[in-house]
Amino acid sequence: MKTEIPMYRDEKRTYDLERIEALIEDSGGLAKTKDITDLGVDYRRLQQFVADGELTKIKNGYYSEKKGKISEERLIFAMFHNDGVITMESALFYQGYLKHRPFGWSIAIDKNASKSRFNLDYPIVQPYYTKSNVLEIGVETLKKPGFEMKIYDRDRLICDVLKYQEKISKDEFQEGVFNYIRDDRKNIEHLMEYAEQRQVKNKVKTMIGVWL
Template structure:
């Protein structure tokens, strides 16, 4: 039986369906959602090769990749279970003036490592034990939505704990920013310092200024 549509017409129809789905989902669509439209995986690969679709990461695609800001992509990719930490959180709290070139995201250590196989934005995962991950978590307004972030006190404890992973100047600015913060909670800081096993470091490096 002869098809009602030519190959090019069918291709255009499928692309319009995918684009509508991407728009509806706010810029990101899963492979399974594309296949649910009747587009098989080989066709998806062809669309990527031809430049109609862009692979954001394994199993996720977009047709509007460069129309999203970095913040929006971070929120879309990691907003459900990721937590802003280290330099990213220091920047959000105003302790660092310059936006870091990479995004520091705390994540459950059991999450798939392939989630971070992305070229843009640049993300540094901090794989964390589940029982430690949710200690000192709050939320902040981020890219028009909400994103988890560590409280200032939990953050500074982690900054001290992972000092060797940080740029020296960022470390100093971050710690000093907290010391000068009139809204800091010293009692909470000491509580988190015990839990994060950095009590002596907090007392020696921060305590003298409090």
């Protein structure tokens, strides 16, 4: 009968951390408390890993690797790729209309989604609660190495930026709209269709139409 050799405290700590990190990797960047404790890791040790900066608590019941080891992009994908859509400042950046990525993340989500999903310690997320029949209008796929995420196409995006102008900084608004106007890939027909659906037709005419 094989006898297990007991590990020293430091060895056990390293062993537990490596198993948690492997679980997080296999789970797409996030792991639940229950799945971690099911590995045989004591909850107090899990909390100590967080206190020591070895792991990051994303929200109640969910953990990821330490900050800097896993990108915010991957965390956003892990949390919202099924039903969220990148919008506003975040989408302006990925569509090439902002030079710098905003500090937080703007995510459109069904208005019936649980509000507790956004009680996050990290990363910072601004939800835009949207009616179901509006959420999927103008959606395309943002493809990044290792993951994909829904994002609004440039013409739908600009309509939302105009609709929620007061929620975006003046500088980002001007930069985003100006670069959209300069973009040869914009589709005016689609823009006007979206403007009708998003009830910003007058804004499109007065703020963008004069430049087209």
